[in-house]
Amino acid sequence: MTDTINKIDTAFLFIFGVSFAIMILITLVAIYFLYKYHHTKHPEAAQIEGNLIAELTWTIIPSIIVIAMFWFGWTGYKALRDAPADSMLVDVTARMWSWKFTYPNGKTSSELYVPANTPVKLNMTSVDVIHSFYVPAYRVKMDTVPGMQTYVWFDTGEPETYEILCAEYCGVRHSFMLSKVIVLPQEEYDAWISTEEKPVEQPEAITILENNGCLDCHSIDGTELVGPTLKDIYNRETVIVTADGEKTVKADEAYLIKAINDPSSEIVKNYEDMMPPFAEDLSKEDLGKLIEFFKTGMPAEKPGEKGAVIAENEGCTGCHSTDGSELVGPSFKNMMDRDVIAIKDGKKIQLKADSRYIISSIVSPGEYIVDGYDESMPPYDYLEDEQIMALIEYFNTLKD
Numbered sequence: 001m002t003d004t005i006n007k008i009d010t011a012f013l014f015i016f017g018v019s020f021a022i023m024i025l026i027t028l029v030a031i032y033f034l035y036k037y038h039h040t041k042h043p044e045a046a047q048i049e050g051n052l053i054a055e056l057t058w059t060i061i062p063s064i065i066v067i068a069m070f071w072f073g074w075t076g077y078k079a080l081r082d083a084p085a086d087s088m089l090v091d092v093t094a095r096m097w098s099w100k101f102t103y104p105n106g107k108t109s110s111e112l113y114v115p116a117n118t119p120v121k122l123n124m125t126s127v128d129v130i131h132s133f134y135v136p137a138y139r140v141k142m143d144t145v146p147g148m149q150t151y152v153w154f155d156t157g158e159p160e161t162y163e164i165l166c167a168e169y170c171g172v173r174h175s176f177m178l179s180k181v182i183v184l185p186q187e188e189y190d191a192w193i194s195t196e197e198k199p200v201e202q203p204e205a206i207t208i209l210e211n212n213g214c215l216d217c218h219s220i221d222g223t224e225l226v227g228p229t230l231k232d233i234y235n236r237e238t239v240i241v242t243a244d245g246e247k248t249v250k251a252d253e254a255y256l257i258k259a260i261n262d263p264s265s266e267i268v269k270n271y272e273d274m275m276p277p278f279a280e281d282l283s284k285e286d287l288g289k290l291i292e293f294f295k296t297g298m299p300a301e302k303p304g305e306k307g308a309v310i311a312e313n314e315g316c317t318g319c320h321s322t323d324g325s326e327l328v329g330p331s332f333k334n335m336m337d338r339d340v341i342a343i344k345d346g347k348k349i350q351l352k353a354d355s356r357y358i359i360s361s362i363v364s365p366g367e368y369i370v371d372g373y374d375e376s377m378p379p380y381d382y383l384e385d386e387q388i389m390a391l392i393e394y395f396n397t398l399k400d
Ligand SMILES: [Cu+2]
Pocket: 097, 130, 131, 132, 166, 167, 168, 169, 170, 174, 177
């Protein structure tokens, strides 16, 4: 047991013990007085006035007890609030209905991994409503509040696994907002923290783009930066401005080589002539690899992969399963194109879960309520069209 746990347990036991003793004392005295001052023995009430000894006793003794309670409470409170300066820091994000832990090296997890016998300080916040981080084993409980940072700290102690609970009611699946603190021996923790979640191998071409600074000005995911995106660039139609005026060209191999080696000779319309020439800095070999990369396209993404990430990050999977089991909402498994009975304006209607219906279910869920479910889904009207299409693609992959 750590020092903090000792202090808190002492405060608890002292306050509880004193209260219990006083309760017994008062009960016994009450019973005794019931007998002693019964009206059959004292038909007429007597007026008793002043008793210095009694008054001093019932002032001084309770004062001492209250001061002692305060003292134990205060030392326990101080122990909880004063995190050692060398504490390991972990960021905690609470959301309906899960916990996310972010470690100093950027790794994230949904269960808290910590090394044994180490002070750990958690800096916490919430993205939606108020939750409360509660680990009974460490005697810590603290609200997590949107837009605000709160913290707890504890000494992790010996290797062991403890429960984490949410102690603030936060909606229908509040009772499922559970996680664990997993205390590992230092070597095991070091091994865990230094392994990547999913080692992603980066194609060589992306390394070339990175090393030459291309990615400071060009994206490969469709985003506009200073220059046009390199996503789907091969054979794209481009309007360029040359010394002889505007013309539309196809971005074939010859064009791309020229655009990279001698960018000022033809400028993409609506962009500035600010790309440096790479004729001398980029080897023929690397240039060839880049062209090959533009031709074959960006690294293939598994269908639905993007949507799966969105569903996770937006918290959809807190309410919708992907394996057919029932949570708060219907499962995403086999959801697309099935027949649904929904309630619209108080009337039951049958319809097909085509993409139009699914889009409206995400953007304005109040319009159709699936029969047998609560109207508890929040509207996701802030999602971009692209994100919604990625979700639909993902749902399509969840059909048998
Ligand atoms: Cu909660």
